[in-house]
Amino acid sequence: MLRGSWGEAMVSSKTRCLGILTAGGDSPGLNAAVRAITRVAMQEYGIRVLGIQDGFRGLVENRMVVLDDAAVSGVLTRGGTILGTSRDKPHSMPIGGQLLDMTAAAVENARRHQIDCLVCLGGGGTAKNAYRLWQKGGLDVLTLPKTIDNDVPGTDVSFGFDTAVSIATEAIDRLHTTATSHHRLIVCEVMGHRSGWLALHAGVAGGADVILIPEIPYDLGKVAEFLLERRRHGKRFSIIAVAEGARTRREAEAAAQAKAKEKDKDKDREKDKDRARERAKAGGRPEPAVATAGVATEEEAVDAIRADLPLRVRHLHDETMAYHVVQEPMASRLARHLQALTGVEARVTSLGHVQRGGIPTPFDRTLCTMMGAKAAMLLAEGTYNVMVAYRNGVCVPVPLGEVVGQRKLVTADHELVVAARQVGTCFGD
DSSP states (O other): OOBOTTSOBOOOOSOSEEEEEEOSSOOTTHHHHHHHHHHHHHHHHOOEEEEETTHHHHHHTTOEEEOOHHHHTTOTTOOSOTTOOOOOBTTBEEETTEEEOOHHHHHHHHHHTTOSEEEEEESHHHHHHHHHHHHHHOOOEEEEEBOTTOOOTTSSOOBTHHHHHHHHHHHHHHHHHHHHHHTOEEEEEEOOSSOOHHHHHHHHHTTOSEEEOTTSOBOHHHHHHHHHHHHHTTOOOEEEEEETTOOBHHHHHHHHHHHHHHHHHHHHHHHHHHHHHHHHHTTOOOOOOOTTTTOOSHHHHHHHHHHTSOHHHHHHHHHHHHHHHTTSOHHHHHHHHHHHHHOOOEEEEEOGGGGGOSOOOHHHHHHHHHHHHHHHHHHHHTOOSEEEEEETTEEEEEEGGGTTTOOOOOOTTOHHHHHHHHTTOBOOO
16 A cells, blocks of 8 residues: 555555646746645655646756655745746747747657646646647646636636735725825726726725726726716716726727638638639649738738748847837726816826735635645546636536637626626726
């Protein structure tokens, strides 16, 4: 019978060795999850645990360390990740100035270390990359949902979300006093490119007067009228909580039209390819492909040319373009417009990466401990290619195929949205 580090009898495990990596953006709770998986896997099931540094890049570059009790001691309350992280994808990784498919190298390194299952802690992108390793490389995987955006489907909550909500809520609480003192409008920007869970929860908890999220496009005029109405009723300040991906109705409509046009172009490209194949079969000479053929606008022509640039040059181009784009963030533009429309002095606070830093809340620590322990148990049972989800207070496995390619978004009839409207919160629609 196997014995643990303190001499206890251990349950037989179908997994002999596991690898753990953290990928994507860092999030409070990652270390707590690594700790729980490592301790339970080792002490309960006798599983050897390897930590992979800097996400999938560390797997490709064969950078691994042995995780034991000493390695995870004292990390429960630490933010960030002791393993490091990156956003690199195995199937499209920058190597020597090129984007290369390194799936085979990733799988080979896992096999070399006799890893039976790769445990990936991350959000939707990480789950998708893990799924590809299983589908294309035959490497068994298991994922835990991590993101302050809380947009991973199949789970009631992702770890890191509660901490981010607490940080954003505290910021809004503090903004109330200065907004009241100076009778200002204060726009507080929180993270959330495509989903508004963070802005919604922090906005409601912090008593924001206006909440703007990507799922509910807003009308700037309606927001301004709402703020003026508050002034007419003697309320001389207002707090606007806005997700960084919030859009006006006009912007949302333009984006929808652009997406529809892109779909039409994709169809046209496929038809062109079909015609070229037919000509080739008939013995005809296919027309030479031109990089910018059929491009309708100057912007598309630039994009087409950019796609042919070497990777390093593209990065330089992107950094240069980003410099121009970030001159006026969305929240700043929103504050400027609202000040012009209402005549009330406006200020902007952007929380940025503060929301992802610091000590995880007690809930996130307990959630990560539960998820990590459940992950170790599933690995011992030989249950692979699933995500550990939190549903109705318990952790359960969800087939990974049901998670990848999906995103959990706020619906207009969500109970918290309805409740917020009932207490007088404006969503700008």
